[in-house]
Amino acid sequence: MTAESLPPLASTPEPPYWAVIFTNERRPDDPLGYAEAAARMMSLAAEQPGFLGCESVRDADGVGITVSYWRDPESIAAWRRDVEHLAAQAAGRERWYRAYRLRVAQVVRDASFP
């Protein structure tokens, strides 16, 4: 699965599975570097064992929410420690994000429409 092929709404398996909710406010710094890194991280995440899907939205004010879905906490921990991802996390704190919240949650119920 590549990032480009990800649909806006993720199709996930029956719960339980896990979610990482990443809410953030961008700074205006280095928009080109950011866009490239964000696309790369999405592609790289999609290749990780246990990756189930991802949903990502950013509004005109620079506020974004990205939710990635994972099979289990071990998959999330492994992705968190990925070397290229660690470098992007550091760049995010130094240059790209004014503020963020990251929350790890176990999805126990879901519903969809239609």
Add this chain to the structure above:
Amino acid sequence: MTAESLPPLASTPEPPYWAVIFTNERRPDDPLGYAEAAARMMSLAAEQPGFLGCESVRDADGVGITVSYWRDPESIAAWRRDVEHLAAQAAGRERWYRAYRLRVAQVVRDASFP
């Protein structure tokens, strides 16, 4: 707390707490009715017992992610059954949403920056 006063990133207590992740694709129908109802639902949710906060983003393509945070599953269940909210849910399926996913999850760990 009113919807207007909600900051873009929610300040939530120490985990565990609960999240409702609502990802959706809008239809172009009835944008004024939708905006009014969405603001009303945000205000009404913020008045419910157990409401902890909310983060909501919509992009230019009409894809939105709203994450609301709750003390426990009982608070989520009560809000789900609220009469005015039930009417908005029905209108959402009939008029406003092309598709959505709704996921209920227990937040077990979080981090923030700065």
